[in-house]
Amino acid sequence: MSHQIRRGVSLYSFQNDTFLRHMTLEDCVRTCAEIGALGIEVVGEQSFTGWPEVGMPTAEVARWHALMERYGTTPVCHDFMLDYKRVKGQVMPFAEQVASVKKDIDFGAALGMRFIRSLVSVAPEVLVACAGYAEDKGITILLEVHAPLHFDHPWIIRHAEAYEQSGSQALGFLPDMGMFVHRFPRVWKERFVRNGVPRHIADYIEQAYQDRVLSEYVLLDVQQMGGTGPAIAMAETLRHNAAFEPKRMLDFMHRIHNxxxxxxxxxxxxxxxSIPYDEIVAVLKQGGYQGYICSEYEGNRWIEDAHPVQSVEQVKRQHRMLCRLLDEPIPAALQA
Incomplete structure (x- = not known):
């Protein structure tokens, strides 16, 4: 292979299975290992009891490392949640935000992670203030670039400028491929129809997305078509999602690590x-990206009202696709 792109899974993909207790943490890790997706990303609150309210779950951290060794998997990233608005209308003081991020740096380091994921809403000043601490712990903080934001958005540019001015290599980006929704997902459309959107309005919104019609015009048109409630909500998705260009990652590749x-x-x-992974992987190869693509299945919430959620099967299908795009042989567990 002429690249250093590796396959991984965010255990967030199995949120339905873990919430319903159909899969344990070990089940999740074993499943990833069987399909050759050896990089493991976690949301601490999902996989570790009581985190962060109860502090470091020492016994569970030890069990985590045992699982990594048992299945030959690699800790990649801890996705932390800075609740900087703890009380409605009251923003957490700057010093408390910094202290909270440092707590997650400690947790990521305890899990053996190289990276921790920051929500896109966190101010650059907070992350820059944590950079030295992260360096000492061997951690890089990655801001998740998530729709409706993108690499040309002023907020992301502000982060990029702050990172460069800091001179720290402990600050970077984690692009979410939901920035590149080039076709309106049909699981979204069908859920909105089940929620009461008339089929002709749903068809119009889908086509408007395909035609890249300005979202404000679509909202006005839907209202004039008599759409209310769920129809307005479906039209609102056009404000949050867009077909941005994967090639914009190239200018930021030196700070993209997951x-x-x-x-x-x-x-x-x-x-x-809905997402053109052939284009995305080609851009990552072109940019010399070195790191994991960690599966993040979020179709569950769009089908669970009407269909069984088959998270494992969906993740397997994505990894068959990734094997093809990354020129990898398909593991036996993916051939069934």
Missing amino acids: IHGKFYEMTEDDVEY
Whole structure:
């Protein structure tokens, strides 16, 4: 292979299975190992009891390391949640925000992670203030670039400028592939129809997205078509999602160290219905990206009202696709 792109999974992909207790943490890790997705990303609150309220879950951290050794997997990233508005209308003081991020740096280091994921809403000044502490712990803080933001958004540019001015290599980006929704996901459309959107309005919104019509115009048109409630909500998705260009990652590649492989629906042909992964992987190869693409399945919330959520099957389909795009042999567990 002429690249250093590796396959991983965010255990967030299995949120339905873990919430319903259909899968344990070990089940999740074993599943990833079986399909050759050896990089493991976690959301601490999902996988570790009581984190962060109860402090460091020492016994569970020890068990985590035992699982990593048992299955030959690699800790990649801890996705932390800075609740900087703890009370409605009251922003957490700057010093408390910094202290909270440092607590997650400690947790990521305890798990053996190289990276921790910051929500895109966190101010650059907070992350810059934590950079030295992160360096000492061997951690790089990655801001998740998540729709509706993108690499040309002023907030992301502000972060990029702050990182460069800091001179620290402990600050970077984690692009979420949900920035590149080039076709309106059909699982979204069908959920909105089940929620009461008239089919002709749903068809119009889908086509408007395909035609890249300005979202404000779509909202006005839907209202004039008599759309209310769910129809307005469906039109509002056009404000949050857009078909940005994967090639914009190239100018930021020196600070991109992990990828969220967001997907909503993998078809039976192992293709993501709405996100052009062939273009995305080509850009990552062109930019010399070195790191993991970690699956992040979020189609569950769009189908769970009407269909069984098959998270494992969906993740397997994505990794068959990634094997093809990354020129990797398909593991036996993915051939079934």
